[in-house]
Amino acid sequence: MAEPQPYQRPPQVFISFHGDELRDNFIRYLVWGLRDERLNLFIDRGEANRREIRNVFTKIEDSNIAVVIFSKRYRESEMCLNELQKIHEHAEQNRLLVIPVFYDVSKRDVKSLEGEFGNHFKEMREKYKNDPLKILTWEDSLSSIADRTGLTSEEHGTGLGLVREIVSTVKSKLLNSAGGRRRRSMSIGLVFVLASTAVFLFILFIARNFCADVRIYKAVKCLLGVPVLVGVLHQLYRLSTHNR
Numbered sequence: 001m002a003e004p005q006p007y008q009r010p011p012q013v014f015i016s017f018h019g020d021e022l023r024d025n026f027i028r029y030l031v032w033g034l035r036d037e038r039l040n041l042f043i044d045r046g047e048a049n050r051r052e053i054r055n056v057f058t059k060i061e062d063s064n065i066a067v068v069i070f071s072k073r074y075r076e077s078e079m080c081l082n083e084l085q086k087i088h089e090h091a092e093q094n095r096l097l098v099i100p101v102f103y104d105v106s107k108r109d110v111k112s113l114e115g116e117f118g119n120h121f122k123e124m125r126e127k128y129k130n131d132p133l134k135i136l137t138w139e140d141s142l143s144s145i146a147d148r149t150g151l152t153s154e155e156h157g158t159g160l161g162l163v164r165e166i167v168s169t170v171k172s173k174l175l176n177s178a179g180g181r182r183r184r185s186m187s188i189g190l191v192f193v194l195a196s197t198a199v200f201l202f203i204l205f206i207a208r209n210f211c212a213d214v215r216i217y218k219a220v221k222c223l224l225g226v227p228v229l230v231g232v233l234h235q236l237y238r239l240s241t242h243n244r
Contacts, residue, residue, distance in 0.1 A: 012040040013170060014063040016083045018073045033167040060086045065097040065173055067166060068145055070110045075121045081138045088141035097173050100150035104158055111146035
């Protein structure tokens with residue numbers, strides 16, 4: 001009988017977007033599409049409520065992947081920019097996968113803060129002119145996240161076609177991430193098996209040269225060799241059931 005597996009919470013997807021611009025149309029369809037895949041989602045339903053920012057940051061920390069939807073008004077929202085800063089921090093630490101989505105804006109304009117997207121960011125620069133570090137942090141986050149491989153409405157449209165591509169990309173990234181963790185776990189198990197086998201062989205063959213008394217050697221072999229062998233067989237069994 002296979003060992004019972006511990007409960008694992010479904011992967012969580014955090015969606016960063018400008019609420020007033022996209023909440024009632026595109027985001028609604030995206031949420032339906034992701035929930036159809038049984039993914040755990042978090043979207044900020046109270047963007048204007050700044051007291052919720054700590055809760056939002058906690059949700060980012062708990063997430064496996066973040067979908068950042070850059071739209072024309074994204075840079076107008078201080079909340080969006082703060083979310084992006086937090087997402088950037090975790091992505092740089094390899095604790096979060098990120099998918100940038102360019103919704104009716106060009107990747108170049110977001111990355112370089114040019115065009116209409118960049119022009120509106122000037123308002124933020126003026127608003128926080130006494131806090132240049134905040135502006136630099138936001139600019140760095142925008143440039144870094146926008147520079148990642150993402151999806152564009154120029155290629156997939158602004159409707160269901162783009163929704164399908166986002167859902168497909170999220171599934172693919174989560175699957176690849178899970179596969180990487182399984183490979184790392186398997187490697188650790190194999191290392192244990194090889195190390196245990198080496199110990200067992202040492203006891204079985206080499207230790208004999210250091211034990212003049214045959215009875216003592218047999219006792220040592222039974223006391224140490226049998227538990228090691230049981231451990232090796234147990235690990236092999238776990239690996240075989242894990243890969244089914």
